[in-house]
Amino acid sequence: xxxxxxxxxxxxTADSVGVFQFESxxxxxxxREAKPSRIEDLIALVALYRPxxxxxxxxxxxxxxxxxxxxxxxxxxxxxxxxxYGVIIYQEQVMQIAQVFAGYxxxxxxxxxxxxxxxxxxxxxAQRKIFVDGAISNNVDRSRxxxxxxxxxxxxxxxxxxxxxxxxxxxxxxxxxxKANYPVEFY
Numbered sequence: 698x699x700x701x702x703x704x705x706x707x708x709x710t711a712d713s714v715g716v717f718q719f720e721s722x723x724x725x726x727x728x729r730e731a732k733p734s735r736i737e738d739l740i741a742l743v744a745l746y747r748p749x750x751x752x753x754x755x756x757x758x759x760x761x762x763x764x765x766x767x768x769x770x771x772x773x774x775x776x777x778x779x780x781x782y783g784v785i786i787y788q789e790q791v792m793q794i795a796q797v798f799a800g801y802x803x804x805x806x807x808x809x810x811x812x813x814x815x816x817x818x819x820x821x822x823a824q825r826k827i828f829v830d831g832a833i834s835n836n837v838d839r840s841r842x843x844x845x846x847x848x849x850x851x852x853x854x855x856x857x858x859x860x861x862x863x864x865x866x867x868x869x870x871x872x873x874x875x876k877a878n879y880p881v882e883f884y
Contacts, residue, residue, distance in 0.1 A: 699736045699870065707877040708733050715883070716876060718743055718869040730758050737780050739866040740859065744786045749855030757784045770845050771837065773797040785852040787859035794849055799831035799842070813853030821850070 767783025
């Protein structure tokens, strides 16, 4: 089961040597701070523990542990980032934000994601205009639309694919479950 209490208790104490993705000293520190309690937390930690996204770890941990309130940016964006405590982590979130906030189609959102990843100045200028104009047509004021675009642009440059992170997290969880419940077989 993906909600095994014994497994999560073991991960919270960072007893994760030998556990796929979670055995480095830095990752064990992150487990102690983040106190993962569900598979979604593990998926997020796998995506966050990389150059670039690491700068969002303190915000994620503070919001997850109730020390800060998540910033949801806009009511249309809240459902997109609620499971990551208001922090944009995944490429899919960037695409969903473009859709619900700025009226992009899925195809247009993918073009935006690729443009942000490549940082082509002319394409980014065009995308900024499309994004801001789309948000304004959804009754968002210009300054908020520009602020959200700047945030999305920042995160999209290093956003991680959620499916990839989920695959890694699932194997990590299975490894941790085996260690927590069948240590002899694990070792």
